[in-house]
Amino acid sequence: MPAFQSTFEELLQSWQLRLQDAEARETGWPARLETCIRICEESLLELRQWVMQSSFPGRDCEIYFFKQVKPVVMARYIYYQKIYRLHIGYFNGSGLLAKERLEKELHDIARYFTDNDHFYSYYRNGSTHHDELYFVRGQYDWRICPEVNHFDSLFSTSGDGKLAELMAYELLMKYVDGMLNPSPKLIEPAPLCGVTASRPAAETLQCTASRTDVVELGYALHAAGFFNNGRASIKDIMDLLSDVLQVNLRNHSHTFFQIRERKINVTKYLDELKIGLVRYLDQLDQLK
Incomplete structure (x- = not known):
């Protein structure tokens, strides 16, 4: 498992460095987001090619890939696309309408978490008892994740797509909240001179x-x-x-x-x- 895992850790590290470079190099938001989306697409294609040409050493390796590798890249891919569409609407409208759109986006995100509360709790709590059902190919069940689109039995499982969406919405929630509340950080109180507490x-x-x-x-x-x-x-x-x-x-x-x-x-x-x-x-x- 360690050797198998290191292969994808190196790939993810290279992918993250490419994203960091693109975000630092591109100054305009359209070019920056388009570049990041393309990088994610290329990484997903690279991952898919590996899966097509190789075999997993064991079931635990397959679970690791579809739970901790592919969803991470897919989540960023979804996240950047949603930000791109959000900016198009945000900058084309008035300030009030833009604020309303952002608030609606935040409401929709929260609703998505509520609608997928069971799976989200499984993910956030670090549960593993249903991993073979969620993250092993050939176990696909539409009753578990009926919203998964473009199902690919060779490169998808019942849960990796849903997990990627949840991870993407976590990132998007922080981003939208930051746009709605861009005020400066709280000013820290000045320390009291000459006063020391025995126990904080x-x-x-x-x-x-x-x-x-x-x-x-x-x-x-x-x-x-x-x-x-x-x-x-x-x-x-x-x-x-x-x-x-x-x-x-x-x-x-x-x-x-x-x-x-x-x-x-x-x-x-x-x-x-x-x-x-x-x-x-x-x-x-x-x-x-």
Whole structure:
């Protein structure tokens, strides 16, 4: 397996270097994206040619290829195409329409994650118990991934195409969120002179709220203009909360979409905070 794996690690490394060079060399977005798309196409053709002319040493090698090699390249290929189409619409419309289009794109991405929640959880949790069903050729089942287009039984499995789409949408979500919230980074507070703590609070305090609760709190702070007089972006706020609380908020937009889709009590955590504070104040009053 290591020798087999090193072959594709070298190919992926070469592919990534070519992309980095293209992104650094091309200044205009159309030329840059077109070059990156072409590089991905060439790499996919190279991968397909290898599969056509060679055989996998074992089933674990086949799973490795269709789970960790092909989807990585395919995801970038999908990602660059979607950005290209997004820019065409973005720059041809007014600022308001462009903002609406980006927000709709973010909504559609979140909806895609929700519609594919089971497979997405399998991927994000690093699960392996269904790998032979998802990432081995000859196991294709349309009931698992019915949306897979252009099915190629020699170069595709039931799950590699879906995995590539999910990975591409993760990249696209970050890109769109960055376009919607391009404000500068939060200004770090100046250190307090002459004050040293015996033990930093970060070493003694641990966030025990759920990831969803933290996202709800972060969006509430953003909506209330809590940071920088309301000029801080939601991305900067989530980055701050993620660093301070040690909570993974990478896909906060997806989580926020799920919060918005709640049928009852959309502001569940904020309501719990209010109830908790009122209860605490009542207890203090009783002690008077």
